[in-house]
Amino acid sequence: GAVVSQHPSRVICKSGTSVKIECRSLDFQATTMFWYRQFPKQSLMLMATSNEGSKATYEQGVEKDKFLINHASLTLSTLTVTSAHPEDSSFYICSAVSNVGSPLHFGNGTRLTVT
Amino acid sequence: AQSVTQLDSQVPVFEEAPVELRCNYSSSVSVYLFWYVQYPNQGLQLLLKYLSGSTLVKGINGFEAEFNKSQTSFHLRKPSVHISDTAEYFCAVSELSRGTSYGKLTFGQGTILTVHP
Numbered sequence: 001g002a003v004v005s006q007h008p009s010r011v012i013c014k015s016g017t018s019v020k021i022e023c024r025s026l027d028f029q030a031t032t033m034f035w036y037r038q039f040p041k042q043s044l045m046l047m048a049t050s051n052e053g054s055k056a057t058y059e060q061g062v063e064k065d066k067f068l069i070n071h072a073s074l075t076l077s078t079l080t081v082t083s084a085h086p087e088d089s090s091f092y093i094c095s096a097v098s099n100v101g102s103p104l105h106f107g108n109g110t111r112l113t114v115t
Numbered sequence: 116a117q118s119v120t121q122l123d124s125q126v127p128v129f130e131e132a133p134v135e136l137r138c139n140y141s142s143s144v145s146v147y148l149f150w151y152v153q154y155p156n157q158g159l160q161l162l163l164k165y166l167s168g169s170t171l172v173k174g175i176n177g178f179e180a181e182f183n184k185s186q187t188s189f190h191l192r193k194p195s196v197h198i199s200d201t202a203e204y205f206c207a208v209s210e211l212s213r214g215t216s217y218g219k220l221t222f223g224q225g226t227i228l229t230v231h232p
Binding site: 044 | 151156157158159160161205219220221222223224225
């Protein structure tokens, strides 16, 4: 079946540094990718929708300058957490879909810890 | 805008017992409905989805769910659970009106199912 690979699975960084998370569709072309964030003991919240070759659409309350999303190819989207702070510590999950009406596939997530 | 409420944050149950995880939603338009399972430190795996047609949907691992439009519910059930079913389960909706994929999901708060031997 379709696979979405997310890397890294875990990352620890110091406050003020930037962290890049990659989301790759391994056996299909992902026209749209979604980035979610999950705080401990909470549900997943959609952060942004990313379409290949265009700017991401951010949900209300998500800082676009802090969470930079790039979807430069049909198989890769990246989320960069810039100038990370401890409150950015969370579980970030991407999902990808090939086209309208097709199934959604999730990556295994990235646990970010900012110290 | 839509919302999803999972009525139970935790459900403990003994192995081989039946289980029902409850989910209610609200939306001003028609929706697609999903149940996902999440194992610790992993992403989400789709259990089943309701798009149209029969209101009783069968998914993987012996789970099923029934869409009840009048009660705006989509409860998940399994007649006999296993230890391996211990995980967190999320109900989610996607608005039909968006005209795009099912990716823009609104999730419930999650229900932690713990199966005891």
